[in-house]
Each structure stands twice: as structure tokens, then as C-alpha cells.
Amino acid sequence: MHLMHETPAEQGMDTGLLHEKYNVFERNPQASSAPEDVRTSSASKERSSAAEDLRDLRLLKILMRLSSIRFERLDALPTLPATGIVYLLIGIFPISVGVLLSLLVYHMSTQKMETSQEVNAAMKSNYDRESELKAFDDSKSGVKGLVDAGLLKIPRFFIHDRPIINDPNSSSTQVDIPVIDLKGTNVRAEIVENVRHASETWGFFQIINHGIPNRVLDEMIDAVRGFHEMETEEKIKYYSRDYQKRFFYVSNFHLFTGEAASWNDSFLSVMAPKPPQSEELPPICRDILIEYSDHIMKLGSTILELLSEALGLKPNHLESLGVAQGLFVLGHYYPPCPQPELTLGTNNHTDAGFFTILLQDLLGGLQILHQNEWVNVSPIPEALVVNIADLLQLITNDKFKSVHHRVLAQKGKPRISVGSFFRPFNEGIESIIYRPIKELVSEENPCVYRDTNLKEYVTLRNKAVGMNGRSALAPFKVESMKV
Ligand SMILES: O=C(O)CCC(=O)C(=O)O
Numbered sequence: 001m002h003l004m005h006e007t008p009a010e011q012g013m014d015t016g017l018l019h020e021k022y023n024v025f026e027r028n029p030q031a032s033s034a035p036e037d038v039r040t041s042s043a044s045k046e047r048s049s050a051a052e053d054l055r056d057l058r059l060l061k062i063l064m065r066l067s068s069i070r071f072e073r074l075d076a077l078p079t080l081p082a083t084g085i086v087y088l089l090i091g092i093f094p095i096s097v098g099v100l101l102s103l104l105v106y107h108m109s110t111q112k113m114e115t116s117q118e119v120n121a122a123m124k125s126n127y128d129r130e131s132e133l134k135a136f137d138d139s140k141s142g143v144k145g146l147v148d149a150g151l152l153k154i155p156r157f158f159i160h161d162r163p164i165i166n167d168p169n170s171s172s173t174q175v176d177i178p179v180i181d182l183k184g185t186n187v188r189a190e191i192v193e194n195v196r197h198a199s200e201t202w203g204f205f206q207i208i209n210h211g212i213p214n215r216v217l218d219e220m221i222d223a224v225r226g227f228h229e230m231e232t233e234e235k236i237k238y239y240s241r242d243y244q245k246r247f248f249y250v251s252n253f254h255l256f257t258g259e260a261a262s263w264n265d266s267f268l269s270v271m272a273p274k275p276p277q278s279e280e281l282p283p284i285c286r287d288i289l290i291e292y293s294d295h296i297m298k299l300g301s302t303i304l305e306l307l308s309e310a311l312g313l314k315p316n317h318l319e320s321l322g323v324a325q326g327l328f329v330l331g332h333y334y335p336p337c338p339q340p341e342l343t344l345g346t347n348n349h350t351d352a353g354f355f356t357i358l359l360q361d362l363l364g365g366l367q368i369l370h371q372n373e374w375v376n377v378s379p380i381p382e383a384l385v386v387n388i389a390d391l392l393q394l395i396t397n398d399k400f401k402s403v404h405h406r407v408l409a410q411k412g413k414p415r416i417s418v419g420s421f422f423r424p425f426n427e428g429i430e431s432i433i434y435r436p437i438k439e440l441v442s443e444e445n446p447c448v449y450r451d452t453n454l455k456e457y458v459t460l461r462n463k464a465v466g467m468n469g470r471s472a473l474a475p476f477k478v479e480s481m482k483v
């Protein structure tokens with residue numbers, strides 16, 4: 001997603017406004033927690049159910065806090081007194097709370113906020129966004145925690161101020177991004193030509209016959225699902241906003257930046273240049289994460305050779321610039337969303353590094369902005385998606401394009417994807433200077449970008465915010481120095 005994401009800080013997601021009607025207090029029958037078979041003995045069942053109660057209580061408190069803020073906006077409700085009574089009753093008559101809240105929820109759900117004008121008006125109204133964000137972050141349970149608690153209306157900070165066409169089948173164009181067969185009968189020159197065309201015009205392509213065994217792809221997807229669906233008490237140990245860590249899980253790297261949040265949780269694992277010790281990784285995904293990353297590093301080298309040749313350079317040119325020395329992996333989990341038309345799974349962004357290899361399950365939802373239209377990246381079994389990221393656009397002097405993309409939120413099942421991002425995450429980010437490759441600069445193609453290093457790039461990118469259609473590369477343009 002985006003780290004796109006400079007520091008995961010980069011994953012910059014956005015969000016916005018709340019609706020009256022999200023609520024909660026009815027358990028969502030589809031809500032998933034850890035698989036039943038994880039809990040075997042009756043003792044562990046009791047522990048689990050006590051833990052679940054605690055978790056539910058914590059979530060309930062958070063959700064009530066979110067709701068109580070909402071009550072203040074409801075014209076027809078006795079607002080602050082209602083909230084006060086609710087809190088009073090929590091201490092004394094939990095059952096009454098349930099009844100009272102049910103009545104309030106029923107009343108709220110009869111309130112209609114149909115038009116986008118009303119939605120926009122609600123967005124502008126005052127509400128304590130900071131408190132809502134903090135309550136959500138403190139829960140460490142992510143978006144999945146909200147869904148597990150049975151949330152029926154999404155919190156305001158997830159709501160976007162622009163309408164979102166959310167049906168992946170309704171993308172305005174039926175074109176597909178290029179699919180490149182890395183083996184088959186294709187001669188190398190043909191593959192290189194396809195890579196050149198895709199990188200120059202689409203910034204995205206899918207590859208088949210890439211050599212990573214299906215078993216590895218399937219196990220990787222399962223491990224990401226396994227991590228996000230493990231017992232909350234286990235999972236929250238990894239929740240962190242300390243982006244110096246080599247493995248952590250978080251919801252929305254840019255939660256507090258002021259833009260609308262996105263409907264997903266992610267883990268991040270730094271895999272190169274220094275691979276993690278096995279014990280640094282959670283047992284549920286450790287072995288496959290290491291095996292998968294080994295494959296991805298090798299595939300990355302193959303892709304870099306093709307990209308180098310597609311630029312008319314020697315096959316090892318890009319690799320010799322250190323383009324594949326850093327790798328981190330994001331394991332994304334997009335829980336089903338009760339109001340997918342109001343938010344996004346991943347906000348519109350470009351990726352920050354050199355290039356990304358993405359493994360997605362078969363649910364779909366990834367879209368790229370091509371000639372001003374959102375185009376679906378339709379899942380192809382066993383394929384991987386490759387996209388050019390910002391730094392590769394910079395060093396190719398705009399020959400290859402880093403393209404905006406997003407993921408739709410969806411009802412139904414959780415979506416899983418695994419992004420492998422080629423760029424150093426923390427280590428060595430000050431030492432290497434990036435600038436357009438001199439062989440790609442000429443009188444007809446003057447140098448578009450000034451020199452930068454990764455640290456400066458990440459810092460400026462964070463300020464410029466390469467999301468929502470804006471270019472993260474603008475501050476590095478030679479042009480911008482003249483202004
Ligand atoms: O989940 C996806 O399909 C894409 C995520 C993405 O764009 C990213 O992590 O940068």
C-alpha cells in the first residue's frame with residue numbers, strides 16, 4: 001500500500017466523516033474471531049471466553065465512546081444528558097444500558113442522512129476526531145476489532161468526503177492492465193518490449209510463470225490471514241506505532257494525519273538488507289515470510305534485469321544502483337466493511353520505493369488510475385502484480401511511471417494482499433544519493449529531478465503527501481527549484 005509509505009508513516013491513508021447511524025450493539029453474526037479449532041481444551045475455552053469478554057468490554061467502551069460523541073450531533077436526541085445517563089448506568093445496571101442503547105440506536109437508525117450535502121455538512125460539524133482516533137488506536141484491535149464487535153456503521157474518521165464508486169465491476173473502463181508471461185514461448189526481446197510498454201504507459205503489469213511455486217503463494221496468503229485472525233490478546237502484542245521496529249502490526253500508518261482513514265490493518269516486516277532472526281517474527285507467519293521473501297528477492301533481480309534492458313541499459317544496471325538492496329513486506333487484511341461506499345480499503349496513493357511486487361487473493365478491489373479512469377487490476381490465479389514506484393520514476397527521469405492506485409472497501413469476506421516493497425526501510429537511507437540515470441538524460445530529455453537521498457525524500461514526501469492524486473515527486477523537480 002503504499003509505503004507508498006515512506007515510513008509506514010508513508011502508507012498515508014485518508015478519511016473523514018461520520019454518519020449518524022453506525023452502530024454496534026448487535027453482534028454481527030458474520031463477525032470472525034479466532035477459528036474455533038484453535039481453542040481445544042475446556043480450560044483454554046474458559047480462558048478464551050474470559051479474554052473475549054474482556055476484549056468485548058474494551059471494544060464496547062471504545063465504541064460507546066465513539067457513539068457518545070455521535071449523539072452530540074443528533075438534533076432530535078437529548079444529547080449530552082443522554083450520554084451522561086448512559087455512562088451513569090454503565091456502572092450500575094449493565095442490562096439497562098443495553099436496553100437504553102438499543103432504544104437510542106433504534107432512534108438513531110430511523111434518522112436519515114440521505115444526500116451528499118447532508119453528509120458534507122456532517123463532516124464539517126465539530127466532533128472530537130482526536131478522541132475517536134485515540135480510542136480506536138488504544139484498542140490495538142484495528143479495523144478487524146470494530147468488525148468483530150459487530151459494528152454496523154463505520155466511524156466518522158473513515159468516511160471520505162468524495163463519493164466513491166465502490167463496485168469493482170463498475171469501473172468505467174473494461175480494459176485490463178498488461179499481463180506478461182515470463183516463460184512460455186516468448187523470446188526475451190518480446191518480454192523486454194512488453195515490460196517497457198507496460199512500465200511507460202501503465203506503471204503496472206501482472207506477471208505469470210514467474211517461478212514462485214503456488215504452494216508458497218497460498219501459504220503466504222494463509223499466514224497473513226492467520227496473523228490477523230489470531231486471538232486479539234496475542235495479536236495486540238505486536239501493535240505499534242514505533243516504525244523503527246522490524247516487525248509490527250498497525251491500522252493505518254497515517255491515522256493521525258488528518259485525512260480519512262482506510263478500512264484495513266497491516267503488518268510490516270523488514271526483510272532486507274538485514275533479514276530478521278526467526279524469533280523476531282510471530283510464529284504463525286515466520287517460516288513462510290522468510291521463504292516467500294527469498295523468492296521475492298530472486299524474482300526482484302529478474303524483474304530489475306528486464307527493467308534495465310527495457311531502458312536500453314545493461315541487465316545489471318539498476319541492481320548496481322542498489323535498487324534491490326532493501327525489502328519490506330506488508331501483510332494487508334481488509335475486513336468486510338458494512339458501508340463500503342463511504343470509505344476505501346486503501347486510499348489513493350503511489351508507492352514510495354523503486355518497485356513493488358503484490359500478491360493478492362481472488363476477491364479483487366485494487367484499481368489503478370489510467371488515463372483518468374479507475375481500472376480494475378483483476379485477480380489472476382497465481383499471478384503477481386508489479387508496479388513502478390516513485391523512486392524508479394525519479395531515476396528513470398520520468399520514463400517509467402509511478403501510478404496512483406487504491407483499494408475498494410467491500411462487503412462479504414476479508415481480502416488479503418501481500419506487498420513486497422523494494423527500498424531500504426530504515427537502514428542506510430541517508431547514504432545513497434538518487435538522481436536521474438545519466439544515460440537517460442539528453443538534450444531532448446533534460447534532467448527532470450535534482451539529487452536527493454532516501455531520508456530527504458521520505459521526509460519531504462511525508463510533508464507533500466503523495467496521496468489523493470497529488471504527486472509525491474513534485475518537490476524534487478528541477479522546475480520547483482526555480483520557483
Ligand atoms: O492491497 C492491495 O492490493 C494494494 C496495497 C497497496 O497498494 C500498498 O500496500 O501499497
Ligand SMILES: [Fe+2]
Binds near residue numbers: 001002004
Ligand atoms: Fe500501493
